Amino acid sequence: MDIFVVRLNPDTRGNLPYTKYPTVEEYNSIHVSSPMNGFHEAINFKSEEGVIRGYLPPRHLISMRSGKPFALITITASTARNGGDLIVGIQAGCKYVGEKPRIGLGNIKELRLIWHYLCPESLSLLLDKPIPNARRIVLGNNGNWGRGPTFKLDKDSKEKILDKIKSGLIVEKSKIKYKKIKDYINEKLVYAPEELEIESSFDDDIKRAIASELDNVKGNLAPSQKEVISFQYERDPRVAAFVLKKANGICFGCKNKGPFISKVTGLPYLEVHHVKMLKDGGEDTVDNTVALCPNCHRKRHYGQ
Structure with missing residues (x-):
């Protein structure tokens, strides 16, 4: 994997x-003096329901746009008066998706922040x-x-820098996470959340809409499209087949019996x-899986 x-x-x-x-005040304060783009890059490690949306400054390498997953080591500019010339973080499984506006930011939408890549x-x-x-x-x-x-790091630099990053890890939880990241970079591990969608704010929008007046809702006669990119675990189909056969449609x-016959399995769907989600470290094994009807499955994920 390229780093x-x-x-x-x-x-x-x-x-x-x-x-x-950033708050509006924080953004305006730094944007006046910043040689780059203010606080776009200040939120490169913010999790939005398991998704990181990161910013790349203008004139970044075209090779980052190849469509292949990449790893990213973030450092601060050595010319900065305070906090410069530091390695501050690492990300892997990143994918470039072009220039996108950040949405669903409440009272700071006016900042018009943008992002370019996402990773788990x-x-x-x-x-x-x-x-x-x-x-x-x-x-x-x-x-x-x-x-x-x-x-872009060459092959000789990769391991040296990855090993150096270990010296910035103090908390045991960080060390465990770093090992997972390094294994992924070295292609020893396929690891990414199950449903990592670009736009994950729709549920929040629904929640706000429910609390509003809904008397004159018309919808869109010609709804626009948006690009959705997902990362998925590589799961063992034999585990799924075993669980479904064992359930025998119940x-x-x-x-209760599944609501209709599946054209894939021939069993009630x-x-x-x-049980323990893969993104939380769960195993893809028969001991950690159960067969559920669509209602019960959604209840497990979205119910109270």
């Missing part, structure tokens, strides 16, 4: 707040302790960054559910 380094402005709000949206929160890690001398670590003694805010939850 790129992205050079961003430090988030000057203190103690690695790269996981918070489970493969995104802010270091417990940022690592100094980032530029020298990335380039070595004689390396040349060149122009632009992104840099839902594990309500004990049931869906395979992981």
